[in-house]
Amino acid sequence: MNLQTSIQEQVLHKLNSVSIAARQAVESILSGQHKSIRRGLSIEFANHRPYVPGDDIRHLDWFVYARSDRYDVRVYEEETKLRATIILDASGSMGYGSHSRTKWDFARDCAAALSFLMLRQSDSVGLSIFDSTVHTEIPAGSTMGHLISMLNKLEETKPGNETDLAPVLMQAASRLKRRGLVILITDGFDRSEAVIKALSYLRHKKQEVWFFQILDPNELTFSMTGVLEFQGLEKERKLKLDADRIRHLYQEALLRHNNLLAEGCHALGIRRYVFQTNEDLANGIIMALKTSVAQVQPRA
Amino acid sequence: MIQFLNIAMAAGVVAASIPIIVHLAHRKKTKVVEWGAMRFLEELVAKSRRKLLLNELLLLLFRTLLLLFLAIALTRPLWNSAPKNANTSALPTNGRKAAVVLIDDSASSGYGRSFSTLEGMKTLLSAYVDTLKKGDEVSLIKLSDLGSTPEDPLFDLESLRENIRTLQPSSVHSDLSRLVDAGLNQFSRHVNPSKELIIVMDGMADEDLTDEKLRALQTKLKNHQSTYGTRLRVLVPKAGEEPVNVGIKELFTDQVLLPVDQSVSIHVKVFGVGFKETRKMSVVLESDGSLVGEQEIIARDGEVSVTFTNIFKSAGSHVLKAGLKGNSDFFPKDDIRESIAEVVQSIPVLLIENPASFSAKEPSFIASALESSQHSNSLYHVTHVSASDVTDAMFWQNRAIILNDVPAIDSLLVAALDRFVVSGGGLLVALGPHTRPTIVNEYWARGGEGFLAASIGEKANPTNSLHVGSINSGHPLFATMASTGGDPFKSISIREYFKPDKISPDSEILIALENGDPLLLSRRRNLGTIMQFNSSLDVSWNDFPVHSVFVPLVRGIGEKISNYILPGHNLEAGTQIIITPQKGLDAGPTRLLAPSGQQVPLKPTQWEGKIAFISEPCLNTGAYLSTQPEQQERYAVSLNYREGLFQRGTREKWDETFRGLDWKWVSTGAELNLPAAAEDTTRELWKACVVLAICFLIGESFLTRQHAIDQQSVLLTSAL
Numbered sequence A: 001m002n003l004q005t006s007i008q009e010q011v012l013h014k015l016n017s018v019s020i021a022a023r024q025a026v027e028s029i030l031s032g033q034h035k036s037i038r039r040g041l042s043i044e045f046a047n048h049r050p051y052v053p054g055d056d057i058r059h060l061d062w063f064v065y066a067r068s069d070r071y072d073v074r075v076y077e078e079e080t081k082l083r084a085t086i087i088l089d090a091s092g093s094m095g096y097g098s099h100s101r102t103k104w105d106f107a108r109d110c111a112a113a114l115s116f117l118m119l120r121q122s123d124s125v126g127l128s129i130f131d132s133t134v135h136t137e138i139p140a141g142s143t144m145g146h147l148i149s150m151l152n153k154l155e156e157t158k159p160g161n162e163t164d165l166a167p168v169l170m171q172a173a174s175r176l177k178r179r180g181l182v183i184l185i186t187d188g189f190d191r192s193e194a195v196i197k198a199l200s201y202l203r204h205k206k207q208e209v210w211f212f213q214i215l216d217p218n219e220l221t222f223s224m225t226g227v228l229e230f231q232g233l234e235k236e237r238k239l240k241l242d243a244d245r246i247r248h249l250y251q252e253a254l255l256r257h258n259n260l261l262a263e264g265c266h267a268l269g270i271r272r273y274v275f276q277t278n279e280d281l282a283n284g285i286i287m288a289l290k291t292s293v294a295q296v297q298p299r300a
Numbered sequence B: 001m002i003q004f005l006n007i008a009m010a011a012g013v014v015a016a017s018i019p020i021i022v023h024l025a026h027r028k029k030t031k032v033v034e035w036g037a038m039r040f041l042e043e044l045v046a047k048s049r050r051k052l053l054l055n056e057l058l059l060l061l062f063r064t065l066l067l068l069f070l071a072i073a074l075t076r077p078l079w080n081s082a083p084k085n086a087n088t089s090a091l092p093t094n095g096r097k098a099a100v101v102l103i104d105d106s107a108s109s110g111y112g113r114s115f116s117t118l119e120g121m122k123t124l125l126s127a128y129v130d131t132l133k134k135g136d137e138v139s140l141i142k143l144s145d146l147g148s149t150p151e152d153p154l155f156d157l158e159s160l161r162e163n164i165r166t167l168q169p170s171s172v173h174s175d176l177s178r179l180v181d182a183g184l185n186q187f188s189r190h191v192n193p194s195k196e197l198i199i200v201m202d203g204m205a206d207e208d209l210t211d212e213k214l215r216a217l218q219t220k221l222k223n224h225q226s227t228y229g230t231r232l233r234v235l236v237p238k239a240g241e242e243p244v245n246v247g248i249k250e251l252f253t254d255q256v257l258l259p260v261d262q263s264v265s266i267h268v269k270v271f272g273v274g275f276k277e278t279r280k281m282s283v284v285l286e287s288d289g290s291l292v293g294e295q296e297i298i299a300r301d302g303e304v305s306v307t308f309t310n311i312f313k314s315a316g317s318h319v320l321k322a323g324l325k326g327n328s329d330f331f332p333k334d335d336i337r338e339s340i341a342e343v344v345q346s347i348p349v350l351l352i353e354n355p356a357s358f359s360a361k362e363p364s365f366i367a368s369a370l371e372s373s374q375h376s377n378s379l380y381h382v383t384h385v386s387a388s389d390v391t392d393a394m395f396w397q398n399r400a401i402i403l404n405d406v407p408a409i410d411s412l413l414v415a416a417l418d419r420f421v422v423s424g425g426g427l428l429v430a431l432g433p434h435t436r437p438t439i440v441n442e443y444w445a446r447g448g449e450g451f452l453a454a455s456i457g458e459k460a461n462p463t464n465s466l467h468v469g470s471i472n473s474g475h476p477l478f479a480t481m482a483s484t485g486g487d488p489f490k491s492i493s494i495r496e497y498f499k500p501d502k503i504s505p506d507s508e509i510l511i512a513l514e515n516g517d518p519l520l521l522s523r524r525r526n527l528g529t530i531m532q533f534n535s536s537l538d539v540s541w542n543d544f545p546v547h548s549v550f551v552p553l554v555r556g557i558g559e560k561i562s563n564y565i566l567p568g569h570n571l572e573a574g575t576q577i578i579i580t581p582q583k584g585l586d587a588g589p590t591r592l593l594a595p596s597g598q599q600v601p602l603k604p605t606q607w608e609g610k611i612a613f614i615s616e617p618c619l620n621t622g623a624y625l626s627t628q629p630e631q632q633e634r635y636a637v638s639l640n641y642r643e644g645l646f647q648r649g650t651r652e653k654w655d656e657t658f659r660g661l662d663w664k665w666v667s668t669g670a671e672l673n674l675p676a677a678a679e680d681t682t683r684e685l686w687k688a689c690v691v692l693a694i695c696f697l698i699g700e701s702f703l704t705r706q707h708a709i710d711q712q713s714v715l716l717t718s719a720l
Helices: A003-017 A021-030 A062-068 A103-120 A144-157 A163-173 A194-202 A217-221 A244-267 A280-296 B007-030 B036-075 B117-130 B158-163 B176-188 B211-228 B367-369 B411-422 B436-449 B476-484 B550-561 B651-657 B686-714
Strands: A043-049 A072-077 A083-089 A125-132 A135-140 A180-186 A207-215 A226-233 A238-242 A269-274 B002-004 B029-037 B076-081 B096-104 B139-140 B194-200 B231-235 B246-255 B258-261 B265-272 B279-287 B291-298 B302-311 B315-325 B336-344 B347-353 B380-386 B400-404 B428-429 B454-460 B466-471 B497-503 B508-512 B518-525 B528-533 B568-573 B576-579 B589-592 B602-607 B610-617 B620-626 B631-639 B663-664 B683-684
Touching: A003 B380, A083 A103, A083 A135, A083 A163, A083 A226, A083 B246, A103 A125, A103 A180, A103 A207, A103 A280, A125 A163, A135 A163, A144 B576, A163 A180, A163 A194, A194 A207, A194 A217, A194 A244, A207 A244, A207 B631, A226 B036, A226 B194, A238 A244, A238 B036, A238 B400, A244 A269, A244 B036, B007 B036, B029 B336, B036 B686, B096 B117, B117 B158, B117 B194, B117 B211, B117 B466, B139 B158, B139 B176, B176 B194, B176 B211, B194 B211, B246 B279, B246 B315, B246 B336, B258 B550, B265 B315, B265 B336, B279 B302, B291 B302, B336 B550, B336 B620, B336 B631, B347 B367, B347 B550, B367 B380, B367 B550, B400 B528, B411 B428, B411 B528, B428 B550, B436 B497, B476 B550, B497 B508, B497 B518, B497 B663, B576 B602, B576 B620, B576 B631, B610 B683
Parallel strands: A083 A125, A083 A180, A180 A207, A207 A269, A226 B029, B096 B139, B096 B194, B194 B231, B231 B663, B258 B336, B347 B380, B347 B400, B400 B428, B428 B528, B568 B631
Antiparallel strands: A043 A072, A125 A135, A226 A238, B002 B076, B076 B683, B246 B265, B265 B302, B279 B291, B279 B315, B315 B336, B454 B497, B466 B508, B508 B518, B518 B528, B576 B610, B589 B620, B602 B610, B620 B631
């Protein structure tokens, strides 16, 4: 069963069968009237600005020239559909899974499901897959062919390299010229300060950001016992530790990290939702979207 | 340059690998798990990881070095700062000494007018002990202690001085060879590097030190000196005036076994040394405490013999005690001598003769030798019978059977004869002109399965008569002839004899001809004894019967094969008593009582294939009594008379004894100021090694504690 079929059967079917209210809530977010604030060529007039060399002379407002002898260009307010970019973490740590599904599996399915939903609403979706660098980048598109190529790329990708979230986000942010939605799907296992800084840069680029953090339940509970030799998935050196003795310290460290991310996201007006890989993906997405609607107010 | 005085301990260095092995073994036990959130684990250990790693490496290093230095300390490394070509074998005398002091406390050391020679030896030895330092180790070995378990060296010089103060002359005979052997062996119990062998003696010559023994002694001492640089010091007090002594040399009877109710001669030999005039005194003889007689003698420088006669009324072992009355020398130990006389009722012997030459009226030479015509009551009760008339019932009425030149006997009788021997009977097979080798080999020898000591080959008929070449003088059979003097067998001429073909491996050659062919063989067969004489015991093939040794030999053979020859009952001080319980071990406990009445410890052993007990070395002279249920035996332990001869060894003689060795003769305390040793360039490093090991132990303890604290703080088990 390929990813397309799998997502259609397991996720979209469920999303279709959820209550009307929930679906409406989802759809209201995904298919609402997205008023672009990007100035450009459109129907509704927005403003004038002085002409600069290179501007199309067709956009010169000759009436203004006639009245004031100034070369001003007309600027319109453009009304467009949602333009989303999914940034997906494929670093080695995403390959961890204490049961049948790894974090990567979950993140990939989540990305696929969101892509489906957005295309169904005729929005355009792009995809960036990264580890220490961005190694896959698919520009936003709104056709089914575009979606299939995204799904194929998702299927091909295997997690493996080290994580370096901050520069990747900086890199992605610098490429985003227009306002839009950035959905970051990652476990967030990088320096929290660097992640927040990168997210703030995204926000600075006028992007709405949703931060979906994927964690394995065992990463939260740390349920192992005895002296173990921990081998990292991102070429870290091995550590021999007594699991029983370090459990609470580890949990404290993880909690501290997550709190920093949560506080940072809140301050930046970023929607953050934590998924556990053992939960149902469809329900998780619905809950995440509902929570986003209810709690997060985009900052002005 | 580093030497190791105890290199065998170098194996302990392997122990240094234990911490590493434990560490590696410990590493293998952990389970590996893959983990995604390594960032948070690394954060936990990042701060202390380097410190813990360093701690663990240091701990491993300290533990390894701790064991390594302990192992090196055990090897006792010796640092010699002298140039490489210096004489490193000369160990310093002012280092830690390993001294083995050998004390010749033989009986002669007890001689003395106002104080004994031993007192002089003790004074000299004490002066030597004064030269020792704290930490030196000393072993004190007395001649009288040889045979007992060696003791460990002493470090406590006060205990050593006390041991020297309590030294007393013993009754044992000088034996320098054994004493030095024990001393050299004792060095293995010492650990100090500077070895010294101190021989303290009275300077009397050791007459038992034969050339062969002397060469062996010199070789051992040379080897020890060249290997360990052992210093040899001979401490002999200055000789006083020449000793004057009269003592009893021997107390003996003509026969080992004496008959009951028959007059027997008892001889006492008295010797004198160190005086020219004559001395009047008397010899008193007692038997079992009853006076036998007293005879006056004129003692002089030389020997005087007196003979007593006595009639023993009962069979058994009787104690004869001879003493000198009126002797006033300074060595009373040899004025009394005891001896055991073994008295038996009679020994029944069956003499089977060749039918052709058998004559009831004319006894053979063997019969004549056994049934001495001198006495009306002979010790042996001999039954003559022709081989054609013998029956197996006759066998069991006798203790011994003699086949004298018998050509053949019935096969049933051969089987019965074998059974007789196996169950404890004695058999003497004398060959002769009528012997038929095929029958002898087929039925009597049976390829080693029969009772003969050897199968026989062709008859030897040398052109010139052969003489006796050698006898096994250590065999008890010849002890009866010890007083005969000279070599009584040399003049015997053997004209014809049977060459033995295959000698049974358990056989013993007692007399051999000058060409090496065995003449008399002995073999034990279960409980019985067989003797085989390969020539005739009459004049047909040799002139043996006309020699004086014939009668004692034949009687000795009779006693031997009749199982009447028992372990020696007349012993020298320092030897061990062997007791053979006649009724076996089940009859009850066997005890041995010393002359003082004290019980002497016994250990089980074997003697001539029989179950026996052996005592510790008997140091006290006098009569010992062994008791078993319904059986009592007596043993006499006496001084070796040569101890009373006081033959002082000359300086030349001692030079000859220790020739080629680095040794020093010391006769005064002043001479003990040993020549200044070369500057001590050696240092023992074991102390430094131990100190280092202790430092590492302390460091290890500190690091372990620190490591535990660090581990507690990060809850990390291992950083490696």
